[in-house]
Structures are given as C-alpha cells and as structure tokens.
Amino acid sequence: MRSKTPDKRLRILDSAVRVFAREGFFKAKVSQIAEDAGLAPGTVYLYFKNKEDLLISVFEERMEEIVSRFRAAVMEHHDPKSRLECLVRMHLSGFQSDPDLAACFQVELRQSSRFMRRGVKGGLQQYLGLIREIVESGRREGVFRKEVSAGLVTHLIFGALDEVVSTWVMSGMKYNLVSLTGQLVDLLTNGIGSGVSVIAKQGLEVDREADRALS
Amino acid sequence: MRSKTPDKRLRILDSAVRVFAREGFFKAKVSQIAEDAGLAPGTVYLYFKNKEDLLISVFEERMEEIVSRFRAAVMEHHDPKSRLECLVRMHLSGFQSDPDLAACFQVELRQSSRFMRRGVKGGLQQYLGLIREIVESGRREGVFRKEVSAGLVTHLIFGALDEVVSTWVMSGMKYNLVSLTGQLVDLLTNGIGSGVSVIAKQGLEVDREADRALS
Numbered sequence A, B: 001m002r003s004k005t006p007d008k009r010l011r012i013l014d015s016a017v018r019v020f021a022r023e024g025f026f027k028a029k030v031s032q033i034a035e036d037a038g039l040a041p042g043t044v045y046l047y048f049k050n051k052e053d054l055l056i057s058v059f060e061e062r063m064e065e066i067v068s069r070f071r072a073a074v075m076e077h078h079d080p081k082s083r084l085e086c087l088v089r090m091h092l093s094g095f096q097s098d099p100d101l102a103a104c105f106q107v108e109l110r111q112s113s114r115f116m117r118r119g120v121k122g123g124l125q126q127y128l129g130l131i132r133e134i135v136e137s138g139r140r141e142g143v144f145r146k147e148v149s150a151g152l153v154t155h156l157i158f159g160a161l162d163e164v165v166s167t168w169v170m171s172g173m174k175y176n177l178v179s180l181t182g183q184l185v186d187l188l189t190n191g192i193g194s195g196v197s198v199i200a201k202q203g204l205e206v207d208r209e210a211d212r213a214l215s
Helices: A006-023 A030-037 A041-047 A051-074 A080-096 A099-111 A122-140 A150-170 A177-190 A208-213 B006-023 B030-037 B041-047 B051-074 B080-096 B099-111 B122-140 B150-170 B177-190 B208-213
Strands: none
Touching: A006 A030, A006 A041, A006 A051, A006 A099, A030 A041, A030 A051, A051 A080, A051 A099, A051 A122, A080 A099, A080 A122, A080 A150, A080 A177, A099 A150, A099 B099, A122 A150, A150 A177, A150 B150, A150 B177, A177 B150, B006 B030, B006 B041, B006 B051, B006 B099, B030 B041, B030 B051, B051 B080, B051 B099, B051 B122, B080 B099, B080 B122, B080 B150, B080 B177, B099 B150, B122 B150, B150 B177
C-alpha cells in the first residue's frame, strides 16, 4: 500500500500546485495535499520532507520540464528574433493556461525563505541559460547588440517577463496575458525611445483589459 | 515611560530593517527589534500589531519617503531621457548604499503573504506612478514611443530595475550595482536589437564583477 511509485510522486506534486494556489503556502496543509491526491498523509512524507520541500520540488521539477519543452520549441526557429518571440509567447501562454501554476510560481514560491535566499536556484538558472542562448545566437548573427552586457540583456528579458506575469496574477488574471506578446517583444527589441523606425504594428495591439490593469 | 512618540516609532522601524536583514523575516523576533531599538518589547506593540505589520510599515513608510525624494530629483530634469536616467541611477544607488533595506525589500518583504497577495500595494503603486509620469512626459515630447502601451512600458522599466537589484542581492551584493545604470538606460531606450544607431558608449561600461554575476 505504501510503496513508492513515480506515479504517486507526480500525483502529489500536481495536488500540491492546486492546494498551494487555492490555500496559499502558509495556510496549506500537507494533509490537504494528500487528500487531493487521494493518498494518506503519511504517504506524502515518503516522497517529501515537508511542505517547503514540496513547494521547492514543484518548482524544480516543473522548471525542468518547462525549460526542455521551451528549448525544443525555441530552437525550431533559426532567426534569433523569432526565437525571442517564441520564448515570450510560451512564457505568457504557459502561465495563462495554468493559473494554479502561475499563482504558485509568482506568489507562493517567493514566500519560501529557502527559495528567496537562493538555497535552490537550479530551475531558474536553467531558464536564464535558455534566454542567454537566444541572446548569444542574436549577437553572433548581428541582430542583437554586442556592445552591451549579454548577462544584463538576459536579466532584462527575464525581469520584464516576470513583472508582466506577476502583475497579471496580482490583478486577478483578468485579461489576456498573451496579448502582450507582440508589444513586449517589440519593446525589448527596439526599446521605448522613439528614435527607431517603427515596425509593422499589425498584431501588436494589447488587450484593452491588459492595458487598464497595467495602468 | 511607555508614552508614544514619533521618534520611538522611527527607531523601531530602523531597527526592524536591520533585524529583518540580518535574521530574515521568519527567524526575526519582535524582542530582537525592541532590543536593537533600546526599548522594551511591549513598547513595540504600542506602535505595531505584529511582526508582519512592522515589515509592511517599513515598506510603506520608506516608499513614501523614497518616492517623494526621487520625484523631486527626477523633476529637476526637463528632458524625459534624463529623468529616466536619474530614476534608474537613484534606484540602483539607493539600494547599493543601504544593503539592509535592499535585503528587506528584495527578499524579506516577498515572504509576507499579505504583501504578495496585494493586501498592501500603496507604496508600489506610488512608485509605478512616478515611472508612469516619466513615461508620459517622454510621450508628450515625442522622445518615447506612443504606439505602445504606456502601462506596459512602465512595468518593463520597473521589472528591469527589480530584477537587476534582486540578482545583485542574491549574488551577495558583491559588485557595483550603480555601474549598470548606463547600459540599463541604453537598453530600455534603444532595445536589444542592433537595428539602432549606436549612441555614445562612453560611461556605459559595466563593472566586470557585475557582468560575471549576471552570467
């Protein structure tokens, strides 16, 4: 009955995402996660040390899957700008299509002192690594600027994505997050300054609700 | 002895920043904060309900001071790009010169579920409001692009600043954060794409340590 199986482990992680999103990390109880997974509370402890270990494991294991899936999709494109556009779109649509995961990653996870104090950064480093690869490919091909720090560019892209998703989560996920893709890619590529040749505007409209929530 | 004074309240808030930064929000005890302030533990409860109330009060009161100081400095400039540069420099140098506040704002504060769940967002909204004013002045004068969402631009700027400071805090505050000002303003203004006329590079060098930490 209480033997360990990969299937049970996955069920627990899926339930953890749901319960953390619904109850919040602090209020959530391991027993609720067990109940959601249809398991006895003791079974959860066969796989995870405690509630924080569960939260960190959710992040690390989901990130591993996300990074490998995103990388495969991004690398199908050869133009670095299309790679960036693909990444931004997948980042926004990934959270939009999974509100529980969005709440977990953008709100609950940051309440773990172990996470915030950099006890675990594997998943985040992998994701930053993927962004960095896109940046480097653009620099090699001369479509992204080389005279600026590639590390700073990488964090600029991540910071923009993270902020946009956090704002969406905190405003109640009420608008079409993916509608921001075109403008965000445009802003990252061409900047906020008006000294640039304006590119095609088609398909760059931002959802009206999004625009209101960002204000 | 136990009468309330504005001076004591400020002393408690200053001590709270130090103790939260040193011990972390969870481990920190109200009694330690009282001791640091040279007051009896009971005195702290005359001013603040509990530890979380202290953390939120630190944020709200510091933000009010920060936003009014930043606004005064920013508005001394008339060129919107200089305003942006001023804001970025003050944001980075403000945290660099106060590591305890940086740890409090970038790490400890996010561990408060009340903060993360948007129970209190006054200070953050004020700060976003200041960024928005800079963006709007640039749009009016034609130096910032008008065909993109002003809200999205505002969050792009905040997201970039927030990520850059978080990375600095989490990597042990080991490099010159302010050295990122020039490149960050350049990237925000002109984007990462190479299709723009490269502006003067002087003074835009990033600290070598910063570049390594961002990688």
